Amino acid sequence: MTHPYLALTDSDREEMLTAVGVGSVEELFRDIPAGVRLGRELDLEPALSEHELSAHLGALAARNADTTRELSFLGAGIYDHYVPAVVDAVLQRGEFLTAYTPYQPEMSQGVLQAIFEYQTAICELTGMDVSNASGYDGTTVTADACYIAKHATGRTKVVVTAATNPQVRQVVKTYAPGFGLEVVEVAHRGGVTDVDELRAAADGAAAVILQQPNVFGCLEPAPELVAAANDAEALPIVHCDPLSLGVLEAPGRYGAAIALGEGQAAGNFPSYGGPHYGFLAARQDFIRRMPGRIVGEMVDAAGERGYVLTLQTREQHIRREKATSNITTNQTLLALGGLVYLTWLGPQGIRELGETCLSLAAYAKQQLRARAGLELVFPEQATFKEFAVRVGRNAREVVAAARERGVHPGYALGRDYEGMDDVLLVAVTEKRTPQEIDRLAEVLAEVTA
Amino acid sequence: MKLIYEKSRPGRRASAIPRPEGLPEPEIPESLRRAEPPRLPEVPEFELIRHFTELSTRNFGVDTGFYPLGSCTMKYNPRINERLVTLPGFASLHPLQEEDGAQGALELMWRLQEILAEVTGLDAVSLQPAAGSQGELTGLMLVRAYFDDRGEGAQRRKVVIPDTAHGTNPASVTMAGYELTPVKTDPRGNIDVEDLRGKVDEHTAALMLTNPSTLGLFDENIEEIERIFHGAGALMYYDGANLNAVCGISRPGDMGFDIVHINLHKTFSQPHGGGGPGGGPIAVRKMLEPFLPVPAVVRRGEDEFGLDYDRPQTIGKVRGFTGPFGVFVRSYAYMRMYGPRLREMSETAVLNANYLRARLQDAYELPYDRLCMHEFVLSARGLKREHGVTALDVAKRLMDFGYHPPTIYFPLVVPEALMIEPTETETKETLDAFCEAMLAIAREAAGSPETLKEAPHHRPVKRLDEVRAAKTPVVKYEFERHPEAGGEPSAVAAEAPKGV
Numbered sequence: 001m002t003h004p005y006l007a008l009t010d011s012d013r014e015e016m017l018t019a020v021g022v023g024s025v026e027e028l029f030r031d032i033p034a035g036v037r038l039g040r041e042l043d044l045e046p047a048l049s050e051h052e053l054s055a056h057l058g059a060l061a062a063r064n065a066d067t068t069r070e071l072s073f074l075g076a077g078i079y080d081h082y083v084p085a086v087v088d089a090v091l092q093r094g095e096f097l098t099a100y101t102p103y104q105p106e107m108s109q110g111v112l113q114a115i116f117e118y119q120t121a122i123c124e125l126t127g128m129d130v131s132n133a134s135g136y137d138g139t140t141v142t143a144d145a146c147y148i149a150k151h152a153t154g155r156t157k158v159v160v161t162a163a164t165n166p167q168v169r170q171v172v173k174t175y176a177p178g179f180g181l182e183v184v185e186v187a188h189r190g191g192v193t194d195v196d197e198l199r200a201a202a203d204g205a206a207a208v209i210l211q212q213p214n215v216f217g218c219l220e221p222a223p224e225l226v227a228a229a230n231d232a233e234a235l236p237i238v239h240c241d242p243l244s245l246g247v248l249e250a251p252g253r254y255g256a257a258i259a260l261g262e263g264q265a266a267g268n269f270p271s272y273g274g275p276h277y278g279f280l281a282a283r284q285d286f287i288r289r290m291p292g293r294i295v296g297e298m299v300d301a302a303g304e305r306g307y308v309l310t311l312q313t314r315e316q317h318i319r320r321e322k323a324t325s326n327i328t329t330n331q332t333l334l335a336l337g338g339l340v341y342l343t344w345l346g347p348q349g350i351r352e353l354g355e356t357c358l359s360l361a362a363y364a365k366q367q368l369r370a371r372a373g374l375e376l377v378f379p380e381q382a383t384f385k386e387f388a389v390r391v392g393r394n395a396r397e398v399v400a401a402a403r404e405r406g407v408h409p410g411y412a413l414g415r416d417y418e419g420m421d422d423v424l425l426v427a428v429t430e431k432r433t434p435q436e437i438d439r440l441a442e443v444l445a446e447v448t449a
Numbered sequence: 450m451k452l453i454y455e456k457s458r459p460g461r462r463a464s465a466i467p468r469p470e471g472l473p474e475p476e477i478p479e480s481l482r483r484a485e486p487p488r489l490p491e492v493p494e495f496e497l498i499r500h501f502t503e504l505s506t507r508n509f510g511v512d513t514g515f516y517p518l519g520s521c522t523m524k525y526n527p528r529i530n531e532r533l534v535t536l537p538g539f540a541s542l543h544p545l546q547e548e549d550g551a552q553g554a555l556e557l558m559w560r561l562q563e564i565l566a567e568v569t570g571l572d573a574v575s576l577q578p579a580a581g582s583q584g585e586l587t588g589l590m591l592v593r594a595y596f597d598d599r600g601e602g603a604q605r606r607k608v609v610i611p612d613t614a615h616g617t618n619p620a621s622v623t624m625a626g627y628e629l630t631p632v633k634t635d636p637r638g639n640i641d642v643e644d645l646r647g648k649v650d651e652h653t654a655a656l657m658l659t660n661p662s663t664l665g666l667f668d669e670n671i672e673e674i675e676r677i678f679h680g681a682g683a684l685m686y687y688d689g690a691n692l693n694a695v696c697g698i699s700r701p702g703d704m705g706f707d708i709v710h711i712n713l714h715k716t717f718s719q720p721h722g723g724g725g726p727g728g729g730p731i732a733v734r735k736m737l738e739p740f741l742p743v744p745a746v747v748r749r750g751e752d753e754f755g756l757d758y759d760r761p762q763t764i765g766k767v768r769g770f771t772g773p774f775g776v777f778v779r780s781y782a783y784m785r786m787y788g789p790r791l792r793e794m795s796e797t798a799v800l801n802a803n804y805l806r807a808r809l810q811d812a813y814e815l816p817y818d819r820l821c822m823h824e825f826v827l828s829a830r831g832l833k834r835e836h837g838v839t840a841l842d843v844a845k846r847l848m849d850f851g852y853h854p855p856t857i858y859f860p861l862v863v864p865e866a867l868m869i870e871p872t873e874t875e876t877k878e879t880l881d882a883f884c885e886a887m888l889a890i891a892r893e894a895a896g897s898p899e900t901l902k903e904a905p906h907h908r909p910v911k912r913l914d915e916v917r918a919a920k921t922p923v924v925k926y927e928f929e930r931h932p933e934a935g936g937e938p939s940a941v942a943a944e945a946p947k948g949v
């Protein structure tokens with residue numbers, strides 16, 4: 001039986017083999033030495049039909065407690081924001097979904113223009129001059145930025161605040177030895193980074209990485225921290241939540257050299273961690289050090305506006321070992337989802353979304369105090385959509401007990417931070433209702449009593 | 450066509466954001482509050498859909514037509530996979546969900562690892578790398594960790610790469626802190642073994658090789674190459690970009706490779722998405738397993754799966770969480786649809802490529818006259834010499850016939866290269882029609898070369914000159930002073946690789 005994803009009939013095959021001048025399909029592989037051939041069938045389960053496949057994957061999906069089945073307050077970098085139907089509609093267009101990187105611009109004006117529009121949206125959000133077409137995620141773009149900083153400054157140390165998401169810090173540390181970089185962390189003081197401590201650490205550094213809002217949900221004194229980095233001539237790199245930028249100042253406006261982050265919250269489903277997109281935008285000074293694809297506008301041979309991949313001499317397919325990065329495949333389709341989402345939001349929507357998150361999170365803080373008697377870990381600090389509370393016992397046990405009641409109350413920060421075994425990081429998106437927050441408070445009251 | 454920003458009018462919007470009543474006022478410290486709103490587009494929902502639908506009509510995908518872009522494996526992407534990935538149990542699963550709430554996802558990843566281990570002939574798999582080039586970098590980090598552990602880290606600083614390699618290979622070498630040792634290609638398109646012998650010694654950390662190579666040729670000396678590297682105590686890295694040629698036929702592990710990356714977006718049907726996402730899992734031999742990224746996806750019992758962070762020798766993390774899970778869903782689904790029949794997939798890809806090669810090699814030059822694997826490289830140097838027509842011109846003219854061009858100007862060892870990969874998901878009728886177009890273009894090159902020089906004639910834009918665009922890059926919409934279209938077009942063609 002011909003496989004559904006194949007097409008050749010027996011007579012096709014005969015005609016083609018004749019044209020090639022061989023007697024069998026087997027003979028096509030005669031250049032492969034006998035000693036490296038498999039010589040048996042692959043030891044895999046038999047092929048499934050489409051409906052058998054659907055049933056199998058449906059059963060696997062049913063064994064996951066996703067956010068439609070559990071009332072979830074999980075965040076810590078990936079957020080349960082609403083993804084509107086227009087995103088799915090655009091991303092399922094086969095012309096976008098099944099195209100390659102737009103090396104041939106005349107075949108690819110659609111995605112090229114879309115990336116140009118995406119770059120514009122990211123620059124508008126972050127207050128930067130130039131954005132690339134996306135990186136793998138919020139962690140890898142941070143490592144990419146370290147590579148920029150190393151080459152831009154010639155220095156060999158990067159500073160990262162301890163209040164930066166641990167996933168990000170781990171990836172930076174994994175990449176750093178290959179880059180010839182040493183990574184130094186600056187501890188947090190009461191949930192935020194101390195400006196003087198950061199200033200001291202930034203001395204002689206290629207870059208300073210900070211997160212706004214930080215991993216505890218707290219708002220860093222980002223303008224002061226960025227100024228301290230700039231004073232030391234270290235590149236200030238601000239890792240930011242794109243959906244906070246309707247209400248929080250754009251990093252470019254307070255002096256960041258590079259603004260980047262995890263794009264998932266803006267237009268991608270959580271999808272157990274990926275695929276998502278990392279955004280990376282920089283000041284004009286760094287345009288020729290940027291990693292990855294950048295789309296530029298120009299005119300065609302008839303004087304009409306068109307779009308192309310530009311500044312390609314930075315890239316691996318031309319520059320090879322001297323490239324600004326090895327990245328080629330990136331996350332274009334997810335970034336397109338980001339553009340569609342940001343277009344859907346618009347300037348008013350993104351501000352309102354930020355305000356709703358602020359209000360709901362403030363309400364959640366009140367309710368957790370009032371109904372569950374929980375104390376904030378950093379009561380002095382302003383927050384955006386996420387905050388840390390002490391639950392008075394091991395937070396992982398609290399998570400387990402709450403989940404038995406259908407509520408995932410948040411992330412147990414003790415998994416990453418010493419002395420925080422009783423701390424829960426609670427994220428509140430616009431999808432959560434006051435009633436759901438009441439339910440969270442009720443459940444936490446029960447399981448922490 | 451207008452940009453979405455040019456369709457924007459103040460006061461329009463596509464979204465409504467919930468704003469429950471009776472909540473505390475939103476508060477932001479004055480010093481951190483945004484001063485000016487971002488100039489995002491202001492359009493109603495129906496204008497949004499029309500805009501992006503129109504953009505899509507100016508794009509060409511595998512769903513649109515034949516896309517023989519060499520080394521990119523532009524095969525059909527099954528639609529069932531797109532449905533499966535949207536199941537809430539997958540799409541709405543948070544990556545920090547506790548293990549007992551993610552058993553289905555963990556089982557799927559574990560099963561995918563098992564399949565990839567069997568297909569590559571290796572022992573252990575990490576799904577974490579986000580794409581092929583990140584798989585390469587991860588692989589080189591493993592090489593470093595392995596030699597550091599053996600006390601040979603300072604001594605082994607060199608990575609050997611043939612001149613036919615993808616640009617990602619040398620770029621990854623630099624990013625991993627290694628030095629590049631290039632090695633030549635011999636007249637049959639294999640690695641030049643004599644050149645190699647003089648370059649592999651106790652300072653060599655690894656070989657990075659694509660096999661079949663970017664010439665579409667299986668290296669006939671692979672066993673000798675294996676003896677040279679392992680004999681010198683070095684490791685072998687397999688760039689899996691061309692794995693579509695050999696599934697079920699010859700496995701990288703059987704060829705002697707110690708580390709392999711697999712491009713899930715090439716061989717295993719993750720749609721390319723106009724430039725991503727991809728997936729670049731790596732498979733390794735047992736002795737490298739302790740160094741793999743954390744967390745590892747493990748089976749704890751008959752029906753229990755988990756994430757293991759307790760790997761003291763790990764290189765760390767190369768990406769957030771456990772990798773691009775949605776890509777895993779699609780590739781797992783695809784491989785379950787084939788099972789052991791993956792061999793038929795590769796056989797068909799190789800037959801299709803050889804058929805095109807046989808039909809086209811007289812009208813164009815074939816620099817390496819051998820049976821090819823899943824792709825082959827022609828040269829337009831004869832057309833250039835005789836008619837002044839370049840590979841770029843041929844590529845642009847193919848667009849008028851309704852085909853996406855092949856990869857051009859790559860690999861670098863072939864002048865005026867046209868690298869053609871039909872994949873297995875085409876009918877003979879499509880292959881024949883493409884051949885007719887290629888043959889017609891070769892005739893046009895002799896009869897009316899200007900038709901090729903001015904191509905494409907039937908795309909939404911005329912030819913675009915990337916070199917010129919790079920001189921004064923405009924990389925975002927300039928709201929205040931958007932430059933008017935105009936200026937003198939340049940006749941200089943960008944002879945840079947297009948594809949791969």
